[in-house]
Amino acid sequence: MARPIWSGTISFGLVSVPVRMYSATESKELRFHFLHKDDLSPIGYDKVRKDTGEHVDPEDIVRGFEVEKGRFVELTDEDIDRLDIELTHSIDICDFVDIDEIDPIYFRKAYYLLPEEGAEKPYRLLLEALEETGKVGVAKVVIRNKQHLAALRPWEGVLLLETMYFADEIRKPESVDGRTELRKPEREMARSLVENLSDKFDPEKYDDTYRKELLALLKEKAETGEISAPREESQEGEVVDLMSALRESVERTKQQRKRSTARKRKAS
Numbered sequence: 001m002a003r004p005i006w007s008g009t010i011s012f013g014l015v016s017v018p019v020r021m022y023s024a025t026e027s028k029e030l031r032f033h034f035l036h037k038d039d040l041s042p043i044g045y046d047k048v049r050k051d052t053g054e055h056v057d058p059e060d061i062v063r064g065f066e067v068e069k070g071r072f073v074e075l076t077d078e079d080i081d082r083l084d085i086e087l088t089h090s091i092d093i094c095d096f097v098d099i100d101e102i103d104p105i106y107f108r109k110a111y112y113l114l115p116e117e118g119a120e121k122p123y124r125l126l127l128e129a130l131e132e133t134g135k136v137g138v139a140k141v142v143i144r145n146k147q148h149l150a151a152l153r154p155w156e157g158v159l160l161l162e163t164m165y166f167a168d169e170i171r172k173p174e175s176v177d178g179r180t181e182l183r184k185p186e187r188e189m190a191r192s193l194v195e196n197l198s199d200k201f202d203p204e205k206y207d208d209t210y211r212k213e214l215l216a217l218l219k220e221k222a223e224t225g226e227i228s229a230p231r232e233e234s235q236e237g238e239v240v241d242l243m244s245a246l247r248e249s250v251e252r253t254k255q256q257r258k259r260s261t262a263r264k265r266k267a268s
Contacts, residue, residue: 006143010113010126010152010159012093017123018116019091021143024160025110030211030218091161093137093152102136102151106164113152113159123159130154189246196253 004020011017034043047056064072091113115123130136130153137152141161148163221227 005111007116008089008091008141010091010093010139012126012137015122015126017126018119019113019123019159020116021161022112022114023109024112028208028211030214091139091141091150091152093139095138096130096133096135097138098134099136099151099153102138102164105170106149107151108148108163108165111161111163113161127154127157127159130159183243186243186246189243189250192250193246193253196250196257 002022004022006021007019008021009016009018035041036043047058047061048054049056062074062076064074066072139150139152139161141148141150141163143163149166150164151162153160153162217227
């Protein structure tokens with residue numbers, strides 16, 4: 001496994017569990033580069049003063065915070081380490097709650113927590129307590145100079161820490177006009193469509209088809225110098241009759257489920 005990005009202690013009640021933190025996910029996003037148009041040489045970026053445009057050497061650059069418009073204060077590594085140092089090395093569990101009470105909009109990024117040597121017993125104790133009660137720990141933790149709300153939960157036999165947004169970081173949506181009248185048959189058809197498309201969540205079913213197709217097009221251009229013309233697709237007109245569209249969708253999904261069930265029976 002990769003090097004840990006953080007080490008500290010899980011604290012709940014009077015119990016402390018020393019742990020190491022590892023990233024649980026990785027991005028598969030394709031990254032593009034800026035190149036010179038004449039010979040495709042990579043283009044870099046120079047750090048310059050905003051007021052004069054002059055080049056600045058890396059050793060002359062420091063971190064700072066704008067305390068008010070145009071007024072900055074320098075922050076050294078020592079300053080940052082002293083800012084609430086107790087929190088930077090501790091995952092403090094505030095409450096235990098049901099995970100269903102946490103809306104997914106709050107979740108940010110997942111990390112694995114593994115026990116430090118000698119801390120296996122309290123680690124396993126907390127892990128099994130969460131598994132048996134079905135609870136998750138709501139905690140606070142500082143990672144890379146930012147305090148996060150977090151959910152601590154069991155996953156695949158280890159503890160998973162999922163950072164969360166604080167309530168004031170969640171933007172409120174604009175209200176939707178609720179004056180549109182929905183007829184009972186429309187509601188029933190919409191519900192049937194959702195039910196027909198419902199299944200157990202299997203992450204292996206889904207993959208990033210856009211990334212695969214984009215990568216194939218990039219390889220094609222690298223080999224041939226051009227990208228082939230896209231396939232022509234029929235343009236469907238605007239749906240005017242909502243009820244007809246719902247009814248047709250329900251019928252199609254019924255047939256799809258029948259074919260899927262037949263394939264599964266045949267495979268078994």
